[in-house]
Amino acid sequence: MKSLKDNYDVIVIGAGPGGLAAAIAAKKNGAEDVLMIDRDLELGGILLQCIHNGFGVEIFKEDWPGPSYAQHFINEAQEVGVDAMLDTMVLDVTPDRKVYATGPGRGFVELEGRAIVMAMGCRERTRAQIKLPGPRPAGVYTAGLAQRWVNVEGYMPGKRFVILGSGDIGMIMARRLTFEGAKVERVLEVLPYLSGLNRNYVQCLLDFDIPLQLQHTVKRIIGKDKVEAVEAVAVDDHWNFIPGSEEIIPCDTLLLSVGLIPENELSQKAGVALDPVTNGPFVDDGFLTNVTGIFAAGNVVHVYDLVDWVTQAGLTAGKRAAQYAQGCYNVNPRYVPTAAGENVRYVVPHKLDPETLTEDGIMLQMRVTQPLEFPVRIEVRDGDTVIAKKAARYARPGEMVDITLKGKDYDAVRQARELTARVVAR
Amino acid sequence: MYQPYDVIIIGAGIVGAMTARFLSRYALKILWIEKESDICTGTTGANSALVHGGYDAMPKSLKAEMNVRGNAMWDALSEELDFAFARIGTHVVAIGEDELPALDELKARSDLNGVPTEIIAAEEMRRREPLINPEVSGALFCPSGGICDPWGATIAAAENAVQNGVELRLNTEFQDFLWEPSKIQSPKSKIVGIRTNQGDFYGRWVVNAAGLFADEVMHKAGLRPAFEITPRRGEYYVMDRNQIQTQTVLFPVPTKVSKGILVTTTLHGNTLVGPNAEEIDDKTDVAVTAAGMREIWDGARKLIPSLDARHVIAVFAGLRAGGNAPCLDCDEAYHKDFIIEIPAQVQGLVNLGGMESPALTAAPAIAERVVALLRGAGEPLVEKADWNPRREARPVFRHLDHAEQAALVARDPRYGHIICRCEYVTEGEIVAEIHAPIPATTYDAIKRRTWLGTGRCLGGFDMPRVVDILAHELGQDPLEISKKGAGSEFLVRKTKEVA
Numbered sequence: 029m030k031s032l033k034d035n036y037d038v039i040v041i042g043a044g045p046g047g048l049a050a051a052i053a054a055k056k057n058g059a060e061d062v063l064m065i066d067r068d069l070e071l072g073g074i075l076l077q078c079i080h081n082g083f084g085v086e087i088f089k090e091d092w093p094g095p096s097y098a099q100h101f102i103n104e105a106q107e108v109g110v111d112a113m114l115d116t117m118v119l120d121v122t123p124d125r126k127v128y129a130t131g132p133g134r135g136f137v138e139l140e141g142r143a144i145v146m147a148m149g150c151r152e153r154t155r156a157q158i159k160l161p162g163p164r165p166a167g168v169y170t171a172g173l174a175q176r177w178v179n180v181e182g183y184m185p186g187k188r189f190v191i192l193g194s195g196d197i198g199m200i201m202a203r204r205l206t207f208e209g210a211k212v213e214r215v216l217e218v219l220p221y222l223s224g225l226n227r228n229y230v231q232c233l234l235d236f237d238i239p240l241q242l243q244h245t246v247k248r249i250i251g252k253d254k255v256e257a258v259e260a261v262a263v264d265d266h267w268n269f270i271p272g273s274e275e276i277i278p279c280d281t282l283l284l285s286v287g288l289i290p291e292n293e294l295s296q297k298a299g300v301a302l303d304p305v306t307n308g309p310f311v312d313d314g315f316l317t318n319v320t321g322i323f324a325a326g327n328v329v330h331v332y333d334l335v336d337w338v339t340q341a342g343l344t345a346g347k348r349a350a351q352y353a354q355g356c357y358n359v360n361p362r363y364v365p366t367a368a369g370e371n372v373r374y375v376v377p378h379k380l381d382p383e384t385l386t387e388d389g390i391m392l393q394m395r396v397t398q399p400l401e402f403p404v405r406i407e408v409r410d411g412d413t414v415i416a417k418k419a420a421r422y423a424r425p426g427e428m429v430d431i432t433l434k435g436k437d438y439d440a441v442r443q444a445r446e447l448t449a450r451v452v453a454r
Numbered sequence: 455m456y457q458p459y460d461v462i463i464i465g466a467g468i469v470g471a472m473t474a475r476f477l478s479r480y481a482l483k484i485l486w487i488e489k490e491s492d493i494c495t496g497t498t499g500a501n502s503a504l505v506h507g508g509y510d511a512m513p514k515s516l517k518a519e520m521n522v523r524g525n526a527m528w529d530a531l532s533e534e535l536d537f538a539f540a541r542i543g544t545h546v547v548a549i550g551e552d553e554l555p556a557l558d559e560l561k562a563r564s565d566l567n568g569v570p571t572e573i574i575a576a577e578e579m580r581r582r583e584p585l586i587n588p589e590v591s592g593a594l595f596c597p598s599g600g601i602c603d604p605w606g607a608t609i610a611a612a613e614n615a616v617q618n619g620v621e622l623r624l625n626t627e628f629q630d631f632l633w634e635p636s637k638i639q640s641p642k643s644k645i646v647g648i649r650t651n652q653g654d655f656y657g658r659w660v661v662n663a664a665g666l667f668a669d670e671v672m673h674k675a676g677l678r679p680a681f682e683i684t685p686r687r688g689e690y691y692v693m694d695r696n697q698i699q700t701q702t703v704l705f706p707v708p709t710k711v712s713k714g715i716l717v718t719t720t721l722h723g724n725t726l727v728g729p730n731a732e733e734i735d736d737k738t739d740v741a742v743t744a745a746g747m748r749e750i751w752d753g754a755r756k757l758i759p760s761l762d763a764r765h766v767i768a769v770f771a772g773l774r775a776g777g778n779a780p781c782l783d784c785d786e787a788y789h790k791d792f793i794i795e796i797p798a799q800v801q802g803l804v805n806l807g808g809m810e811s812p813a814l815t816a817a818p819a820i821a822e823r824v825v826a827l828l829r830g831a832g833e834p835l836v837e838k839a840d841w842n843p844r845r846e847a848r849p850v851f852r853h854l855d856h857a858e859q860a861a862l863v864a865r866d867p868r869y870g871h872i873i874c875r876c877e878y879v880t881e882g883e884i885v886a887e888i889h890a891p892i893p894a895t896t897y898d899a900i901k902r903r904t905w906l907g908t909g910r911c912l913g914g915f916d917m918p919r920v921v922d923i924l925a926h927e928l929g930q931d932p933l934e935i936s937k938k939g940a941g942s943e944f945l946v947r948k949t950k951e952v953a
C-alpha cells in the first residue's frame with residue numbers, strides 16, 4: 029500500500045464486511061484513492077470474534093468461520109489497492125466530509141473525502157436499555173463482550189451462566205461457553221418466539237441440551253459484588269410477571285443478548301437523519317443518506333442476520349460512492365418512496381431512484397412484526413396493484429425477509445407513487 | 455517511637471474529603487480511612503449532583519445554615535481544586551394553576567433562609583426549557599443553584615488532601631473506638647484511637663464522617679442512642695444526550711417527603727431523571743427496582759412529557775442517610791437536622807450525622823465548621839508553610855478542541871488511543887489515573903475519574919481494554935482485576951484449561 033495522504037475519493041469508516049465490500053467496490057468502480065479507517069487492530073470488524081461457522085452461505089454457498097469470510101475480502105482489498113488506517117478511531121465527521129480521527133500510531137489526523145461510506149456496524153443493547161432491576165455487580169455482560177473475552181482475549185468471564193435473550197450472539201455463546209467447560213443453565217426469552225435464527229437454536233441450544241424458556245425474563249439480579257443468582261419469572265403476552273412463577277437460578281454471570289442498535293453517533297454528527305424504527309439512516313437504493321456524499325452500509329443501516337447481505341449492501345454503497353466522487357450521481361432524482369405495509373416493521377431502502385435500476389435488480393429488505401409459522405407471500409404493491417411477489421415457508425421477526433425487484437417489474441416501479449411491502453398468509 | 459495521629463477521619467465521601475482537605479492546611483498528622491476499595495463509593499457516588507440554593511431547607515436548622523454557606527463556597531473551591539461546577543440556577547416548576555400557590559410558599563421560605571429567588575412566568579419558563587410540559591403555570595427560579603460532578607469534586611478535594619500530607623487508607627473499616635485506660639468511674643471518656651480490620655490506629659481526635667453508618671459509629675462511643683439512620687433509596691435514569699438535551703434544572707413542586715422527581719441537565723450533557731424515595735432496611739442495597747423505575751418515569755414525564763424510554767442509557771440508585779436528629783432552634787418540630795458537634799460526653803470525637811441532602815452542597819461548610827469546632831476545643835491549628843490549596847486537573851481529551859487534541863496526542867500518543875468509544879476516554883487518561891496521588895486500581899475507580907463506561911454501551915467496548923491496561927500498569931494478572939475490589943473480579947480463568 030502506498031503512503032497515506034489527506035484527500036481521498038472515498039473514505040470508508042469501519043472495516044467490517046460492510047466497509048471492506050464498499051472499499052473494494054469503490055476502487056473497482058473508478059475511485060482512485062480509497063481509504064478504510066478502523067479502530068480495531070485488524071481488518072474484519074465483528075467477524076474477527078465470530079469464530080463459529082455459518083458465514084458465506086448465500087454468496088459463496090460455503091459455511092466458513094467469520095475470520096475466513098473476512099479474509100477473503102481483506103485479500104481482495106489488498107489486491108485492488110485500498111489503503112487502510114487501523115487502530116484509529118474516527119471522532120468526527122462533518123457534513124462537508126471532513127474526517128477527524130486519532131490513533132496511537134499515527135496520532136491525530138484530519139482527512140477529507142469526496143465521498144464517505146459509514147460502515148460502523150452496531151452495538152449491543154445493555155441492561156439499562158431493558159431496565160433490568162437489581163444491583164450492579166460484576167458479571168453482567170452483553171453476549172458480544174463475552175464473545176470478545178473468550179474468542180479474542182482468551183479468558184472466561186464466569187463458570188455458570190444464564191443468558192437473557194435469544195439473539196444469535198447469545199445462542200452462539202451458549203454453545204461456545206459449553207465447549208469451554210462452563211455450564212449454561214438457561215436461555216430466557218421474554219417474547220413467545222425466538223429472536224435469533226432458528227438454525228442457531230437447533231445447532232447451539234438443542235444439540236447441547238441447553239434449555240430455552242420462551243415468555244420468561246429476569247425479574248432481578250442478585251449479588252452485590254459479583255452475580256450470585258438471577259430471579260427468573262414467566263410473563264404473559266403483555267410482559268406482566270406471572271406471580272408464583274419466580275425461580276432463583278444460581279449463576280455467576282448473566283449474559284444479555286437482547287438486541288443490537290446501529291452505531292450512528294458519527295452519522296448524527298455529520299447531519300445524517302435517522303429512521304426511528306431502524307435507528308439507521310434513511311437511505312436510497314444506492315445507500316446515500318440525506319447528506320450529499322455520505323453513504324452508509326451494513327449494520328449501521330439496519331441490523332442484518334446474514335453477513336452476505338451486508339457484503340452486498342457494501343458493494344452497492346461503495347460503487348455509488350465512487351460514482352458520486354467522480355461526479356456522476358444524481359443526488360436529486362424523482363424518488364419513489366417505499367413503505368412498511370401489513371405485518372412489516374420497516375423496509376430498506378427507504379426510497380429508490382427509478383433511473384438507476386439495473387439488471388442486478390434491487391433488493392428490498394424488511395423485518396416482519398409478527399411471526400407467521402405457515403406459508404406466506406411477500407408482496408410489493410403500488411396501492412392495490414401488486415408489482416412483485418414471492419412465496420416463503422414462514423416469516424419470523426428474527427430473520428430478515430427480502431424481495432428483489434427485477435427488470436420485468438421496472439416499468440411498474442417507475443410509474444409507482446409508493447412501493448408498499450407486506451407479508452401475509454398465502 | 456510510634457507517633458499517634460492528631461486526627462483520624464472515618465469515611466471517604468464528600469464530607470470526609472472536604473474535612474480532610476480543610477484540615478490538611480494545618481500542621482496535623484492525619485489518617486483518613488475508608489472501608490471500600492476506593493473513595494466516593496457511598497452516597498456521594500450516586501445522587502442528583504445539585505448544589506442546592508437552600509431555599510427549601512427548614513428555616514433556622516443547621517441544614518439551612520450549612521446549605522447556604524456551603525453553596526457560597528463552591529465557586530472558589532472549583533477554581534482552586536480545578537473541578538467542574540456550573541451555577542446555572544434551579545427551577546421549581548408548577549404544572550397547572552393548582553400548583554401555583556406552592557411556589558409562593560416556597561418563595562416565603564426562601565426569604566426566611568435569605569436565599570434570593572424569583573417567581574417567573576410560564577412563558578419565560580417555556581423559553582428557558584423548550585421541552586417543558588406546555589401546561590406549566592409558573593416557576594420559582596433560584597439563581598444560586600448549580601450542577602456539579604460529585605465524583606470530580608470529591609476526588610479533587612481528596613487528592614489535594616493527600617498531596618498536602620493526609621494519609622489515606624482504603625479497605626480499612628472502623629470497628630470500634632480505643633479508650634484511654636482510666637481508673638475513674640466512667641471508663642469510656644477519652645478516645646485514643648480506633649480499631650479497624652487492618653489493626654489499631656491511635657489518634658487524639660476522630661471525625662465521624664461515615665455517612666449511612668454514622669449512627670453505628672457514634673453508638674460505639676455510647677452517644678445519641680436514639681439517633682438512627684434509615685436509608686431512603688432514590689433511583690435514577692440517565693438519558694442519551696444525542697437524543698434529548700434539557701437545558702435546566704427542573705423540580706416539581708415538593709411533597710412532604712421529598713423534593714420530588716426531577717429532570718436535570720448534567721455537566722456531561724446527559725439529562726438525569728429521578729429520584730424516587732423509598733425507605734428500606736439494608737444500608738447497602740442500591741438495587742434498582744421495576745416499581746421504582748416506573749415511578750420515576752411517571753414523575754419525570756410530568757415535567758418533560760417527551761422523555762422517551764428508548765433513550766435511557768443507564769440506571770442507578772443511591773441511598774439517603776436519613777437521620778432523626780431534632781432541631782432545637784427551629785420554630786416548628788423538625789427531626790431531620792444535621793449533627794455537627796463535639797459532644798461533651800466523650801473526649802476526642804467530632805461527630806457528624808444525618809448527612810442527607812443537601813450535604814453534598816454543604817460539605818465545604820461542614821468541613822469549615824469542623825475546623826472551627828476543633829479550634830474551639832483548644833487545638834492550636836497552625837497553618838503549614840507549604841500548604842498548597844491548589845490541585846490541577848489532568849488533561850481530558852474530550853474537553854479539548856481538535857487543535858488541542860492534536861497537540862496532546864503529539865506529546866503522548868497514549869492520549870490518541872481511544873478506549874471508551876462513547877465518551878472518548880483515552881489510554882493516556884486511564885494510565886494517568888492509575889498513577890495519580892490516589893491511584894485508581896479498579897474498573898469503577900477509573901470510571902469515576904474519567905467518566906469512561908458511562909455512555910450508551912455501558913462499558914461493553916472498553917471493559918476488556920481497561921482490564922488489560924490495569925493489569926499492565928499494576929503489574930497484575932488480568933484475573934486479578936476487579937470491578938470494585940476483591941470479590942468482583944471480571945474473569946475466572948483462561949480458556950481451554952477446564953476448571
Ligand SMILES: Cc1cc2nc3c(=O)[nH]c(=O)nc-3n(C[C@H](O)[C@H](O)[C@H](O)COP(=O)(O)OP(=O)(O)OC[C@H]3O[C@@H](n4cnc5c(N)ncnc54)[C@H](O)[C@@H]3O)c2cc1C
Nearest residue numbers: 042044045046066067073074082118148149326327334335
Ligand atoms: C456474534 C455474531 C454472530 C453472527 N453470526 C453470523 C453467522 O453465523 N452468519 C452470518 O452470515 N452472519 C452472522 N452475523 C452477522 C454479521 O457478522 C454482521 O451482520 C456483519 O459482520 C456486520 O458487518 P458490518 O461491516 O456492518 O459491521 P461490523 O462487522 O461490526 O464492522 C464495523 C466496524 O466499524 C468499526 N468502527 C465503528 N466505529 C468506528 C469509529 N468511530 N472509528 C473507526 N472504526 C469504527 C468497528 O471497529 C468495526 O470493525 C453475526 C454477527 C454477530 C455479532
Ligand SMILES: Cc1cc2nc3c(=O)[nH]c(=O)nc-3n(C[C@H](O)[C@H](O)[C@H](O)COP(=O)(O)OP(=O)(O)OC[C@H]3O[C@@H](n4cnc5c(N)ncnc54)[C@H](O)[C@@H]3O)c2cc1C
Nearest residue numbers: 465467468469489496497498504628665688774813814815
Ligand atoms: C438520591 C439522593 C439524591 C441526593 N441529591 C443531592 C443533591 O442534589 N445535592 C446535595 O447537596 N445532596 C444530595 N444528596 C445528599 C448527598 O449525596 C449526601 O448528603 C452526601 O453525599 C453525603 O456525603 P457523606 O460523605 O456524608 O457520605 P458518603 O458519601 O456515604 O460517605 C461515607 C463514607 O464512609 C464510609 N464508611 C462507612 N462506614 C465506615 C466504616 N465503619 N469504616 C470506614 N469507612 C466507613 C462509606 O463507605 C462511605 O464511603 C442526595 C442523596 C441521595 C441519596
